[in-house]
Amino acid sequence: MNKNTLKTSLRTLIVLLTIALVAQGVAALEEDSGATDGMTGDVGVGLALGLAAIGAGFSQAAIGSAAVGMLAEDGSKFGVALIFTALPESIVILGALPLFLGN
Numbered sequence: 001m002n003k004n005t006l007k008t009s010l011r012t013l014i015v016l017l018t019i020a021l022v023a024q025g026v027a028a029l030e031e032d033s034g035a036t037d038g039m040t041g042d043v044g045v046g047l048a049l050g051l052a053a054i055g056a057g058f059s060q061a062a063i064g065s066a067a068v069g070m071l072a073e074d075g076s077k078f079g080v081a082l083i084f085t086a087l088p089e090s091i092v093i094l095g096a097l098p099l100f101l102g103n
Helices: 003-033 039-073 075-086 089-101
Strands: none
Touching: 003 039, 039 075, 039 089
């Protein structure tokens, strides 16, 4: 991996994590303040879920290509490749938690 690519990836990750944390904070703020319109919390929950899905998509792209390469060399590692490919979906599940906790 190129050094510039790694720096860009880390910067993107930091920005996305910051936005996700702010979005979850907005969702929690709506519950504490007792807002009646619910729009602020809905935006926060939507941002948290959307950014988690985008992050999982980025990670699955890299993991998927590595898993295909691993399977091309050794076909007996299908189970490991499948587990590593499905692992980033847990990020989306964690991003969906504010949907269920807010209601």
